[in-house]
Amino acid sequence: MGENAAGALEWLALLEYELLLFAGFFFLLGAIDELSMDFAWFWLRFTGRAQTPVLSRQHIYSSQLTGRAAVLVPAWQEAKVICDTLSHALAVWPQDDLRIYVGVYRNDPETLEAAARGAQGDGRVRIVVHDRDGPSTKADCLNRLFRAMQQDELREGREARMVVLHDAEDMVDSAALVLLDRAIGTSQFVQLPVLPMPRKEARWIGSHYCEEFAEAHGKSMVVRNALGVSLPAAGVGCAFDRRTLEKIARKSDRDAPFDEDSLTEDYELGINVAAIGGKSSFLRVRGENGHLIATRAYFPEKLGHAVRQKARWMHGIALQGWDRLGWTGGPGEWWMRLRDRRGPLSAVVLFAGYSLMVLALLLAGLRYAGMSTPWQPSGLLLALLAFNIASFAWRAFMRFNFTKAEYGWREGLRAVTRIPVANVISIMAGYRALFAYTKTLRGEAPHWEKTAHDAHPARTSALEYAR
Known part of the structure; x- marks a missing residue:
């Protein structure tokens, strides 16, 4: 023994x-x-190249756009939040040149009804019913919205200047649209920070995203921007030059820019902007109240949902990204892709x-x-x-x-x-x-393993961050 x-x-x-x-x-x-x-x-920071400028939010809020802004919002089983997202966005973005395209599925009448309530009859909202049962993939829904935007352009004889991406649970910032509009004049892709909102009832799971995004969008993205390497799109609070998206689609032999075989089509889209010679910018600005001009949202509060979401990010960015995007670029680009993967x-x-x-x-x-x-x-x-x-x-x-x-x-x-x-x-x-x-x-097609959302920050005191 x-x-x-x-x-x-x-x-x-x-x-x-x-x-x-x-x-x-x-x-x-x-x-x-x-x-x-x-x-x-x-x-x-020492050389003054990482300073965060402060702008008057009220001045930006009242400014008009220099061109049409098309905001694409894919929605599958988002009846609990899409109404708040739309009503809040329409309230804080008064610009006439705004068009919000909401993609719903024909077998999801609850989300359709909630989106209609959130639109409040505002002519700036287009609710697009997908001609297939959901869920497909987020990229497929985005492509359907992109084609609807193109149809509107042909009918009205006017092309959108920029395409903005948002999720159905986002609380947009009142200054974000004008900031993106100004920046897209010199860049083909612009990303604003994302700030998850802490929740008292989800101190451990739902709130742990706060520190991850605070550091990633307060440091890592700032360094990437200064190095001039490609910037990954977060899929929310980001804008693309309209014609750049068409170039990406043509290069990929598709009629729409979003790759339906990718689990992280937004991340790849940001990388592809740099691949075709476009300029990318990370825009970090504060209002005079000290609050960051950013997209805010509640993140998953349940362990299984958080694991599923992060697994999709790892799968799409690290594993699919290695296969699909390779290791192009110089040393700075290699370093950032290694960090991503x-x-x-x-x-x-x-x-x-x-x-x-x-x-x-x-x-x-x-x-x-x-x-x-x-x-x-x-x-x-x-x-x-x-x-x-x-x-x-x-x-x-x-x-x-x-x-x-x-x-x-x-x-x-x-x-x-x-x-x-x-x-x-x-x-x-x-x-x-x-x-x-x-x-x-082994040949299995990717699925849209989206996270369910039941709370929206615009219903709470978090609204003060965006006004």
Whole structure:
């Protein structure tokens, strides 16, 4: 019995050692990557190239557009939120040159009825009923809306100047439309920040998106914009030059720009703008009240929904993106695409790290019970551990600060405590993404695994952020 116990202890110790090397090495690579991004952002701040300008929201709100703006909103089973989205957008965007195209499916009468209520008879809204049963894919619905826009252009003899993308649950900003209109004159693709709204009833799952987007759209996108590399479209709060979309469609031998075989057609569209020589811009501006001019929304509050959403992002961006977009561009572009595609590997490394933590606690308990330690860490391994621990502390500090800047110090502290929650969701999403990807390799078509929404920030005090 003693020999068996000693042998089991040796195997556990060997597993601990191997996990420590594997996780420690890849955590080191990740830390170097993040520190490089931090250094680039600090350099931009030091040189004054990462400043966030402040504009009068009221002045922008009252301005007219320089051309027709077509806003495409795909909607499948969004009866609980589409009415709020439309009524709010129509209230804060008074411009006559606005056209909102809402795509609903013929087998979804609840969303159709809710969209009609939200439109309130406003002639700037076009409700387009898809001629097929839903759900198809988000790209398919967007293409149907794009064709409806083209039909309106032919009928009215006037072409849209820009095409704006939004989701059915978004709360738009009153200044966003005019800002996009101004920026699209010098860029072919413009992305505004996205700010998830924290929810008291969803402090752990639904609110963990807050710190992720605060850091991504407060630092990473700023650095990408300064480097002049391609910018990924978030699918909301983004505008494309109308004719650039037609160029992308022609290049792909399609009659519409959105690729129906992609799970993240919005991300790919942003990358493809740069591929055809278009200019992309990330526009980060604050109103005079200090609030960021951004798209706001509630994100999934249930674990299964959050995992499904992030798995679709990983599948489309990391796995499909590797196959579909390759590694074109220079060193800066390669760096950003590597960052975009590290999600599944990060999930594996995180799983190894948490497994190591559980195993280390088990072995510590056995050592406390009097069993001998089969191995001792070397000085190099201890240095690796120390660096990774210091890196984790730095990452928590950065996450706190970026979250605090948008949501206040209380949410900043919550962001730090939510780090394990975010990691567990990433691990589960990585497994789901890899499983889904293997099914597509066997010929299975992608499906629109959308997230259900039942709450809208325009119904709450969050409305103050957009007025």
